[in-house]
Amino acid sequence: MKPITNLLIMAGGASSRMKRSLEDAQLSEATKIIARSVHKSLIPLGKSQKPLLYYLVQNAVEAGYTDIYLITSPENEAFQDWVGTKKSHNTFAGAAVHFVIQNTPTGREKPLGTADAVQQAMEQYPDLQTEYLSICNGDNFYSVKALRLLHQTRDTPHALISYARSGLHFDNERIAKFAVMDIDTQDFLKNIIEKPDPELVEKYRDENGEIRVSMNVFSFKGDLLYPYLKNCQIHPERNEKELPEAVRSMTLAKDHPIRCFPLKEHLPDLTSADDIFSFSTLE
Secondary structure (H helix, E strand, O other): OOOOOEEEEEOOOOOHHHHHHOOOOOOOHHHHHHHHHOOHHHOEEOOOOEEHHHHHHHHHHHHOOOEEEEEEOOOOHHHHHHHOOOOOOEEEOOEEEEEEEOOOOOOOOOOOOHHHHHHHHHHHOHHHHOOEEEEEEOOEOOOHHHHHHHHOOOOOOEEEEEEEHHHOOOOHHHHOOOOEEEEOOOOEEEEEEOOOOOOOHHHHOOOOOOOEEEEEEEEEEHHHHHHHHHOOOOOOOOOOOOHHHHHHHHHHHOOOOEEEEEEOOOOOEOOOHHHHHHHOOOO
16 A cells, blocks of 8 residues: 555534633633634634644644545635635645535434544545545644554554553543553454443553553545445434444454554643643744
């Protein structure tokens, strides 16, 4: 396989937790007004007051990606203000950016989830069904190193980053919510355990004593991934088709092994208003 040049960024959520946290945050009123009106990946950050999306795409370009597929809701005017107004081939932060609109199925009030978002991207841009692609969240600031691990050539069609939980600088309550990975001794994924029982987490420590967690950054061969997206079951509680569940189904089927690249570093994100301060030094 050649190095992967396609990166899908999921930025279609409602940013509900961010907006709920703004009321008591020690932020300027101007920042609060913007944060209430746009997706959190567009909140101005750092000294240059550019959005997280800009810095993330910039890292992706440095890692080797050339084409960014930006998944948004239909109401994406704020994204167009930053990225461009064309359906595809907008130039932004050094990349060609293509919009994917995640449409909500008839009869639903909310989109159908992250697995559906990626499925719609592959249907709107059919070439993705035959090419390799990487996928990440739009509200995490993935490093060049992490993105490059999934860009490079490898000996398996699928891969992901398995983050060492001890390297994440979050409070215990937030860390406890991250999905834990069960990985074999050859660094292949055996299972993803969502919201694991704290008493059972210890059994998943690897040979280095680390507990590995998923931060939703993956890489796949499109034609092998697509059926698992299409057939992904709707989560009984969250009422959505979730990408980690599609990955879990692929793993349990044992047809397509998923390589886990271990990485120990912090992964900044924008979950709540307080997280905005952690990006204050960005240039």
